[in-house]
Amino acid sequence: MRTAVTSMLGIDFPVFAFTHCRDVVAAVTNAGGLGVLGAVAHSPEQLDIDLKWIREQVKGRPFGVDLLIPSKYAGSNEGGIDGKSLRAMVPDEHREWLERLLERYDVPGLPEPASGDRGMARMRVDPKSMGPLIDVSFDNKVAFLASALGSPPKWLVDRCHAAGIPVAALAGRTDHAVAHKEAGVDIVIAQGTEGGGHTGEIATMVLIPQVVDAVAPIPVLAAGGIASGRQMAAALALGAEGVWCGSVWLTTNEAETSPAIRAKFLAATSADTLRSRSLTGKPARMMRSAWTDAWQEPDAPQPLPMPLQSALIGEAQRRIHRIAHKEGSGAQKLATYFVGQVVGQMNTSMPARRVVAEMIEEFVTAMERVNALLEE
């Protein structure tokens, strides 16, 4: 296939895979698409190990890295918060409510309770802490860099361009996409509300043509609700130059998705997700579970702003996921994870390479079907 993004990146198919799993990155890149490693939770050392491993697997084919660089977060005016201040900013009321929830669902403590900072999930949100991750990405010759939750800062765009690396940014609204264009991005990823993870309120079908028109001639990747060839054909018909998929990889054989979550995803329908602030403090689409229901109860506290919510719930989530595989347990009921509405069509585990191959085959069939509508 030839589109603006296949030419820009030297790939066979305009299929981009957002994933936290290095095996999926390598598999999709080797299948002719472009694997992008979500690196927000990586230490620079771990990122270096994973990117070196990917390089060995893909033998010169291109791959990318994705970073969350939110423009707004608690402490953004002070340039970030240290672990101690972060702990102090989590209200006791929230901790007590959460502990009562875990008691209600019989979720025991960790065998070795984490103390102090170790008990906090450290979500890297301040741009300064991204520097080392970006250095490691450049050292490992990434071909592409994406950022979410705001326009990439100028210093990042300049560094990427100096190294000849295209930069992309995710947008859930047309005004955000225009701001990304003004910030100098090379590709806009327009993500509809159907998508898994942080997501806005506008549906892909409505968002893509608006963004395509607003940022032209910058190429747009369509994201949110795309996991098959028919959906890919629709996205390209809307004016996108490629597709950016996240959820569909979570049930592939290569994914590190936990058995409890994988089972929930394989059984779920498209009605089983919702947007909730309960995992990160910003609205993100995830699987509905006893956890998301509890945060909507009348006595539940309001989720805290990013990154305080992740700090609040980090240990609770570890306690839940440690035992969520136990059939019928409270932890199994509570367990949730980010996923989009396409979860309803993710009904079997298969290799990531096959997901790409089936998507392209179905895309060709869909295009032939639509083209045939124009024949005499």
Ligand SMILES: Cc1cc2nc3c(=O)[nH]c(=O)nc-3n(C[C@H](O)[C@H](O)[C@H](O)COP(=O)(O)O)c2cc1C
């Ligand atoms: C488990 C999960 C985690 C995600 N985390 C991030 C992230 O850290 N950075 C990011 O840019 N997008 C993230 N996303 C959004 C994806 O990049 C992508 O836009 C989205 O999954 C597309 O919609 P889909 O889920 O319908 O394929 C995440 C999505 C999922 C499912």
